[in-house]
Amino acid sequence: MDATALLLSRLQFAGTVSFHILFPAFTVGLAAWLCVLEGTWLATGKPVYRRLSDFWRNIFAVAFALGVVSGIVMAFQFGTNWSELSRRTGAIQGPLLAYESFTAFALEASFFGVLMFGRDRVPRWVYFLACLMVALGTTLSSFWIMVNNSWMQAPVGFAQGPDGSFVPTDWRAILLSPVVWVRFPHMLLAAYITSAFCIAATGAWHMLRGRFLRDARTMMGMGLGLAAVLVPVQLGFGHLVGDYVHDRQPAKFAAIEARWHDEQPASEVLIAWPDDKAERNRLAVTIPYAGSLIGSASLTSREVGLTDFPANERPPVAVPFFAFRVMVGCGLLMLAIAWIGSVQLARGRIGQQRWLLWAIFLSFPLGFVATVTGWFVAEVGRQPWTVYGQLRTADSVTPFLTTPELIATLLLFCLVYGAIFAFGTLYLYRLLRRGPVICRDPAMGSTNPKRPLSIPADLPSDEIEGADREYA
Template structure:
C-alpha cells in the first residue's frame, strides 16, 4: 500500500486483529508468571509460617484478579473476529485449529475458572492445603492455556500433520505432528520464559519503587529480592532459548529471519546489522552499522557459514513490512540484554550486601518495569508480521483468508474497537498502577495462635498475638 492509497479491507482487518491481540497479550504475559509467583509465595508461607509471604501473596492476589479479568475479556473479542473478518481462514483451518482451541477451553479455561474463586476468596474459608492446591491449579491452568494457544499458533507458523482436502480445507492426518509441530517446543519455551521475565520486571519495579520510599519495608524487600533472582537466572537462559528459536525459524522460515536480520544478499561471514533502515525497493539496508561475521556465527554456528538473503527468496514471500520486523526484533533483543544487565548488577550487589541500599539499582529496576511487556509485544510483532504474507505459512495467503467485507465496514469496527479498548483497558491499567502504588503492609499476622500449619508436615515458628510487641512480624527473617 503506497502512501497515497486508502487502506484495503485486508489491511484494516489486519490492523484490527493486531490492535486486539496486542491489548490482550499484555495481560496473559503478566498473569502466566504472576500465577506461578503466587503459588511460590503461598508455598513458602505454608512451609515457613512467615507472615511476610502471606502479606506479599495478598498484595499481588488483588493485582492478579484485575489482570486476569481483563485478559479474559480482551481475549473473547478475538474469537468473534475470526467469523467477522477472517471467515475464509476460520473455515479452511477449522478442522485443525478448532479442536486445539477447544482443548484449551476444556483443559485450561475450565480449570482456571473452577479454582479461581477458591483462590481469590477461599483463604479463610477452606483448608490451607486446599487453598494452596487451588492456587497451584490456577497456575497450572495458565501454563496449559499457553500450551494449546502456542501449539495452534506454531502450527500456523510451521504447519505439519495435515492434508489438503478437495474443498481446500486443512484435514488432520497426524495429531501428534500437528500439536508438536517443528516450531512449537521453541516457541512455547521462549514465550513462557518471556512471561516469567515480564512478571519479574513488574514485581521488581514495584518492590524497588517502595524501597525508594522505605528501605526497611519487608514486603518490598521480598518482592525485589525474588524478582532479581528471576532476572539473574532466567534472563540469560532466555538468551539461549531465543538463539535456539532463531535457529529453528531460520530452518523453517528463512524469509522471516532474513527480514529480522536485514539480509538481502546471500553471503558468507554475514554481518549482524545493529542499526539501519531496510529499503525493500532498493534491496539494501540504508545507513547500516554491523558486526562482520556475527550473524553467520549465531545462525549457522560457523563464522564462515552462508546465510540466505531475501534476494534468493521469491519476492511474493517477503514479509510485507520489513522495517517493522527489523526494528521489532532489535527492540526485543535490546530489552533482553538490559534485563540480563539488571539481573547481574543485582547479583553483584547482593553478594556485597547492598541489594536493598543502592538507589541507582532501584531506579534502574523501576525504569525496567514495563520492559517485559514491551519485549513480548515486540517479539509477537516479529512472529506475526514476519509470517506475512501468509496466515498459514506457505499454505494459505492472508489475502485469501479475509472475509468478503467492504473496507468502510472494517474501518468503522476498527475505530469502535480502538475507542472502547482505549477507554476500558486504559482505565484498567490505570487501576493496576494505582494498586502498584499502594504501600505493601501487614494484612494478616499469620496463622491463628496455637494452630500450627500442618500442610507440608512442618510446624512453623510460634504465631504472634496481635497487640503484643512486634505483632505481625515473624520471628525469623525470610530467605532473601
C-alpha cells in the same frame, strides 16, 4: 477484497492481539509467583510471604479479568474478519482452541473462586492446591495457543481437501512438533520474566518511598533472583527459535537480518535503515562473519537474501528488523539489571544506591516491550502467509467486508480498549500504591484495609511508623 480493507483487518487484529498479550504476559507468571509465595509461607511460616500472597492475589485478579475480556473480543474476529481462515483451518484450529476451554478454562473457573475467597474458608493445603491449579490452567492456556500458532508458523500433520481446507492427519505430529517445544518454553519464560520484573519494580518503588521495607526487599530479592536465572535461559531458547526460523522460514530470517542478497560469509547487520525499493540498507553498521556464525554456527556458510524469493512472497523488512533488535536490547538490559541488582541485594547495599532502585523501578515495562516486539517479529515476519507456505493472508480474510465497516470497527475497538486499559491501569496503580495489607493475625485471620489491629511480629521497627501512617 481491496488492499485497504485487508490492511484494516490486519491492523485491527494486530491491535487486539497486542493489547491482549500484555495481560497473559503478566498473569501467567504471576499465577506461578502466587504458588511460590503460598508454598514458601506453608514451609516457613513467615508472615511476609502471606502478606505478599494476599497483595499480589488482588492484582492478579484484575489483570486476569482484563485478559479474559480482551481475549474474548479478539476471538470473535476469527468469525467476523477472518472467516476464510476459520473455514479452511477449522478442523485443526477448532479442536486446539476447544482443548484450551476443556483444560485451561475448566481449571481456572473451578479454582479461581477458591483462590479469591477461600483464604479463611478452606484448609491451607486446599488453598495452596487452588493456587497450583490456577497456575496450571494459565500454563495450559498458553500451551494450546502456542500449539495453534506454531502450526500456522510451521504446518505439519495435515492434508488438504478438494475445497482447499486443511484436514488433520497426525495429531501427534501437530502436538509434538519441535517448533512447539521451542516456542512454548520461549513464551512461558517471557511471561515469568515479565512478572519477575514487575514484582521487583514494585519492591523498588516502595523502597524509594520508604514504605514496607521488609516486603519491598523480599519482592526485589525474589524478582531479581528469578530474572537473573531465567533471562540467560530465555536467551538460549531465543537462539533455538532463531534456528527454526533459519531452517523453516528463510524469508523471515532474511528480513530479520535485513539481508537483501546472498552472502558468503555473511555479515551481521547491527543497525541500519532498510530501503525496500532500492533493496539495500542505508547507514548500515555490520560485523563481518557474524551473520554466518549466528545463522549456521559457521564462519564460512552461505546465507540467503531476500532477493532469492519472489517479491510477493517476501515479508516487510522494517518491522521484523527493528522489532527484533528492540526485543534483544530489552533482554540484555534486563540481564544487566537482574545481575547487578541481585549482587547488590546480596551485599546489603541496595538501599544505598538510589540510582539502582530507580533503574529497577523503571525496568517494569521491559518484559512487556520484549514480548510484544517478539510477536511482531513472529507475525509480521510470517507475511504474506497466515498458514506459512500454504495459505495467504489475502485469501484468509472475509471477502465481503468493506472499508467503511472496517474503519468503524477499528475506531470502536481503539475506543473500547483504550477505556479498558486506562481504567484497568488506574485501578492496578491504586492497588500497587496501597501496598501489602497488614494482617490482624499474621498466621491466620482476616485483614483490615483501614487500620491493622496489631503490627505483625516480623515487621521491623523502621516500618512500624510507616505502617501506622499508611493504614490510618
